[in-house]
Structures are given as structure tokens and as C-alpha cells.
Amino acid sequence: MKASTFQTLIVGSLCLAVSGLSGGLYNQYQRVTELENANAQRLQTLDTLQRDSSALMDAQEKLQYALKDLKQMADTGEQQANTLDPMLDQWAQEIQELRDGLADRATETDMIALHARLEHVEQQLLDLKSQPPLPPPTPSSAKPKKTAQPKPAPLLPPFSVLSVESRGGERFLAVAPPDSRSLNDIQLLHNGEQFGTWQLKVLEPNAAIFAVTAHPDQTVQLP
Template identity: 75%
Template sequence: MKASTFQTVIVGGLCLAIAGLSGELYNQYQRLDELQSTTTQRLKTLDTLRHDLSALQDTQEKLQFALNDLKRAVDTGEQQANTLDPLLDQWAQEIQELRDGLAARATAADMTALRARLERVEQQHQELKAQPSVPPLTPSAAKPKKTARPHPVSLSPPFSVLAVESRAGERFLATAPQGSRSLADIRLLHNGEQIGAWRLKALEARSALFAVTDQPDQTVPLP
């Protein structure tokens, strides 16, 4: 074989080898580029997952704090309920006893007021019977008549007197509308307060003194 031919063969083989290596390098470069692209996407996905995980952990911590607060609130509510339940039962019992007592007092007060009115009427009747009859005078002996002082008119209060109660060292008169037995209708009167035309002037040992509009003062016995 001639030297020129041999060189041509060698050069051609080298060219083919270089071309094959170039193709292989190109393919490796493309695969490397794809791997880099895939790795970049996976890193982005990993960053997103890390961010989501961090947010989830923050949410979990907040939920845990809220759960702890809720547990403390429930424990506090149970303690308050355990403390208030006996008090509520006691208050309900005391209110019922007060209602029963006020109903009984109201009945006794009505009877006392009625008895007092009857006694005043009988006393007035006796005073009228005891007055001597005066014979008619002749015109010559007639003298100017003195105007008789009118007897105080006894009025019936438009309410029932139930009892006298003490609050912070002050005395109050417990009253209720006639015929009422409701605890909600009870009203406490202090000196100077009034119901309708009846104003409480003073609370004495066994009676209450009222000032009545356009009428003389009225004394109401206490139960």
C-alpha cells in the first residue's frame, strides 16, 4: 500500500472517531442539560415543600396554643360551674323561702289592717253615741256655734303592708298591690318615697305614718 493511501485511511479513521466522539459528547451534554433542568425543578419542588412544611409547623404550633388555651378555659369553666352550682341551688331555695314568707306575711298584714280599720270604725261609732244631745235653743238664747273640729278620716291604703326590712342599717317598708302575691310586685319604700298619693313620712315602732294628698296624715299599723 502506498504511503499516501495509508495516510488517507488513517485520517479518515481519525475523522470517523472524532465524529463519533463528538456525537457522543453532544448526547452526554444533552443528557447533562436535562439532568440539570430536572435537578433544578426538583430543587424548586423541594423548596416549595420545605416552605409548606414550615407553614404547616407554624399552623400546628398555633393550633396547639389554641388547644391549650381551650383546655384551660374548659378547666376554669368546670371549676366555676362546680363553685356556682351550689350557690345557685342555695339562692333558689332562699328565694322560694322568701316568697313563702312574704305570702304568709301578706295574709297576716291584710288581716291586721282589716282589724285595725274595724277597730277605728267601732271607736268612731262609740264616740258618736257618747256625744250628748243638745236641746234646741230659743232665738234669744242662741249663741254662735263653735265649729266642731272634724275627726281625722281613716283611709285604706291602696296597697298591702308586708313587713319592715333593714338594709345597710336603713329601715324599709315592704309593700305590694292589694291582692298580689307575686314577688316581683313587692316594693321597698324609704322615708320620702311614695306610692301614688301616699308618701311615707316615718317608720315608727308599730306603725307607718303616711302623708296623703288633700287628706290628713294616715297611720297604718305594721304586721
């Protein structure tokens, strides 16, 4: 065999081998590319799942706080009801005891008057829950200099003071319109309640202090 023919065979074999290796490398490259793409998709899916999981955890935490707030509100309402119910029961019991005690020794006229007053007291007790307390007086930051000014004449109250009644350890001022002859017109005033524009501020042993709109406080002597 000639040397040129042998060289041609060698070169041809090398070309075939290189061609086969190139084809194999290309196939491996495509396989690696596919694996990389698949891995990128898996990473993207995992990232989406992590974000969804974080959002679910945040929503769960918010729901837990909301449930906690609702439980506190329910506990507070139950506590207030437990505090108010015994007070109302005690007041109702005291009113019933007053009725039972007075029924044996009172005259018919007294019973009519007391019945009207007790009904009024019962209604006031039911309204105590919704009635706002009086705001505390605001102290003045600087005391003005006292000047000699004439005292305004006391106002004539739009009612007549009948008596001071004691109910359940509390004192009430019984008043009625002037010249009234009806027992239904009798009204029991407690601190903070008012008759017309006159609001009872303090019920002292011998006098009652009233706040009157657009006027200084008025003192009414008790009978």
C-alpha cells in the first residue's frame, strides 16, 4: 500500500471520529440546555410557591389578631353586663321592699303619691345607663382681679320644692310646677338631672345648687 493511500485512510478515519464526537457533544449540549431550562422553571415555580406561602402566613396572622380583638370585646361586654345586672336587681329589690313596707301604714293619698314617685324613680334608674356624666369643672388658669360688681338678683325657680326623699342611700329632691295640684307633676331630681333649664348640681343638707343656662349658679333653700 502506498504511503499516500494510508495517509488518506488515516485522515478519513480522523474526520469520521471528529464528526462523531461533534455530534455527541452537540447532543450533550442540547441536553444540558434542556436541563438548565427545566431547572430555571422549577426555581421560578418554587419562588412563586414561597411568595404564596408568605401571603398565606400574613393572612393567618391578621386573622389571629382579629379573633383576639373580637374575644376581648366579647369579654368586656360580658363583664359590663355582669356588673350592671346585680345593680339593677338590687334597685328593684329595694323598690319592692319600700312598696311592701309602705303599703301597711300609708293612707290612700300617700300611696297614690308614693306610687307616682316610685314609678318615676324606676324610669330614672333605667335611664342611668345612657345618661352621660357631668363634665368636671375646668379650673381657670389665671384668677381675674376682683372688682366691685353688684350681685345679680336671684332667679325665681320654675318649680316648688316639696321635700327631700332618700332612696337606696341616695338623696332626691322632690319638685313640682308652681300651684300644681296633680301628683303626676311631682318629679324627683338627682345630681345631674334638670327641671326645664335648671340642672341640679349639688344637693346640700339645707340647700340645693342649680346650674341655669346663661345665668350664675342659683341656690334654693330646702324646706
